[in-house]
Amino acid sequence: MAHSLDDVISGALRVLDRYGLEFCSMRRVAGELGVQPSALYHHVKDKQTLLAHMAARIVREVEVGDDLIAFAHDLRAAMLTLRDGAEVVATASAFRLGVSDLEADLARRSSPDLARTLWIYVVGHTQATQLHRQASNLGVIEADPDLDASFARGLAIICG
Template sequence: MANTRDDVVSGALRVLDAFGLEFCSMRRVASELGVQPSALYHHVPDKQTLLALMADRIVAGVEVGDDPAKAAHALREAMLAVRDGADVVATASAFRLGDSRIENELAELTTPDLARTLLLYVFGHTQATQMHRQAAQIGILAEDPDLDASFARGLDLILR
């Protein structure tokens, strides 16, 4: 049975979860799907497109609504739920790959500058949180119980 684009994205997210972004290669994704790497290019033209699709999938359930703080927390939780999720989403955003729905909706709710600042804060804090948690899991650092609270404090400062 032939793979679909959705299968390729799902496979890439499984590779991401197992190996992290640094080792999430087209070759590994193809191996995960049991195909040759060239078969992936029937579904995605390049790794950047795949990265954008992965980012879109990671944030697909995030609703902006009418509360930017709630949206920021939801975005953070969505990225934290996936190994290196913040790196994937932040990279896609920085290179303007994929869906910018969240940024656009935040900009309509606030201002374009505040929306961008908010996203950069969420990306940065979430990336730092993920790195810290990964380091704590392997014993390099002690757990930091203040990461969630510090996120909320910083978010409050930005929104004030």
């Protein structure tokens, strides 16, 4: 059965959610789809391209509106839906692999400096939240009940 780019992205996101970014390899994604790894390259040039598509899918429902705090909460919620979702978005953003359109829209609706600060804060706090939750779920550390509230307090500082 032939797969589409959408199928490849969906398969990669399932692998991401099950194994985390560290173990989200092209070989594992191919296995998820029941194809040889070479079949993936009909849809994506390389793993970085696949990461760009994954990040775009993670944030595709997020829209920048007039309420930047609501935007920040929506972006965070989108990244928290998948294991290591924030890490995928952070990687794509750092290497300018696709999610920069959302960041550019944010800059048009605010200012470049506010947009960059807010973007880095939301993605970074969400990465830290995901890492903390994973560690606490494994029993390595105690759960932090203040993660959501600290996120909101930080937004209040940035967005005033």
